[in-house]
Amino acid sequence: MTAGTPGTATTAGLVCAHHHLYSALARGMPAPPRTPTDFPEILELVWWRLDRALDLDLVRWSALLGALEALERGTTTIIDHHSSPLAIDGSLSVIAEACAAVGVRVLCCYEVTDRNGPDGARAGLAENERFLRAGGRGFVGAHACFTLSDATLEAVAGLAADLGVGVHIHVAEDACDTAAGARLDGVARPDWLLAHCVHLDRPLPGTIAHNARSNMNNAVGYARPARFANRVTLGTDGIGGDVLEEFRVAYARLREDDVTATPELPWTWLLAGSELVPEAAADRVTWAHPTADPWHLAYTPGVRPLEVVIDGRTVLSDGRPTLVDPDEIRAGAAQAARRLWSRM
Numbered sequence: 079m080t081a082g083t084p085g086t087a088t089t090a091g092l093v094c095a096h097h098h099l100y101s102a103l104a105r106g107m108p109a110p111p112r113t114p115t116d117f118p119e120i121l122e123l124v125w126w127r128l129d130r131a132l133d134l135d136l137v138r139w140s141a142l143l144g145a146l147e148a149l150e151r152g153t154t155t156i157i158d159h160h161s162s163p164l165a166i167d168g169s170l171s172v173i174a175e176a177c178a179a180v181g182v183r184v185l186c187c188y189e190v191t192d193r194n195g196p197d198g199a200r201a202g203l204a205e206n207e208r209f210l211r212a213g214g215r216g217f218v219g220a221h222a223c224f225t226l227s228d229a230t231l232e233a234v235a236g237l238a239a240d241l242g243v244g245v246h247i248h249v250a251e252d253a254c255d256t257a258a259g260a261r262l263d264g265v266a267r268p269d270w271l272l273a274h275c276v277h278l279d280r281p282l283p284g285t286i287a288h289n290a291r292s293n294m295n296n297a298v299g300y301a302r303p304a305r306f307a308n309r310v311t312l313g314t315d316g317i318g319g320d321v322l323e324e325f326r327v328a329y330a331r332l333r334e335d336d337v338t339a340t341p342e343l344p345w346t347w348l349l350a351g352s353e354l355v356p357e358a359a360a361d362r363v364t365w366a367h368p369t370a371d372p373w374h375l376a377y378t379p380g381v382r383p384l385e386v387v388i389d390g391r392t393v394l395s396d397g398r399p400t401l402v403d404p405d406e407i408r409a410g411a412a413q414a415a416r417r418l419w420s421r422m
């Protein structure tokens with residue numbers, strides 16, 4: 079099968095502009111002690127219990143499975159936002175190595191936060207600095223303004239400026255973080271990556287990563303990303319690595335808000351990922367579908383790639399990864415998931 083085969087269409091590589099690979103083993107985990115009733119409780123009762131149970135081996139299996147699932151859906155680049163408060167040091171290298179093994183490009187960051195005390199914040203800053211100074215690719219990560227003191231936010235912004243990279247941060251995802259606009263005004267820079275911006279009350283410089291499905295799942299409201307002049311990209315926020323599916327959901331959500339909207343707009347959001355990571359534009363994904371027209375794809379679920387070429391190397395052929403055994407990764411990840419749940 080080669081590009082140009084009848085019944086196929088070829089596009090650039092897709093970019094997931096906001097992912098949490100560490101959530102890949104969450105599916106099937108034990109229910110929280112009680113049902114969360116709002117976004118802060120979802121964080122406290124679900125995600126902050128999960129991330130505290132991660133060790134480096136579990137981080138590795140999460141990243142292998144997440145990278146595999148992205149590749150199998152034509153996503154050639156993952157912009158990851160990582161948290162493992164009891165296994166911080168070295169975690170970004172573990173993720174980068176796992177993605178390299180699968181053949182998927184990754185931009186890493188560690189989410190700095192004050193929710194685990196001052197030592198946790200310092201260790202998070204140090205992991206970003208260690209990884210980036212060693213030549214790793216990514217951002218300086220920060221959780222969200224509502225878990226960051228002014229001093230820590232200043233340290234995050236300062237480190238990113240020193241290293242010549244942007245900050246990847248959750249911004250006003252829920253009404254609990256509406257102060258983010260005021261706190262980041264004058265601090266955010268054009269190279270920052272702003273995830274969500276659902277309740278953002280003012281324009282900020284940077285790229286917006288829109289995560290329509292996650293926002294619905296957490297009942298935080300509709301972000302209306304088109305209200306800002308910023309570049310908009312699409313992320314899964316950890317719900318798999320299928321950005322083409324995320325395009326469909328973003329279109330459905332946009333359309334629910336404005337019945338005159340057309341899929342061309344969310345299609346520009348999908349393609350804008352390669353403005354953040356220009357090599358993705360040279361990646362080649364050949365789809366088992368005769369056209370890559372947004373009107374077709376918006377109404378055609380399940381379109382999958384047959385071949386994926388990243389940095390000139392064929393990493394998916396006839397729908398199968400070429401560098402790794404997907405069955406081995408799934409079996410190892412299933413075992414790792416059981417170990418993770420027992421630690422929670």
Ligand SMILES: [Zn+2]
Pocket residue numbers: 096097098159248273315
């Ligand atoms: Zn997120």
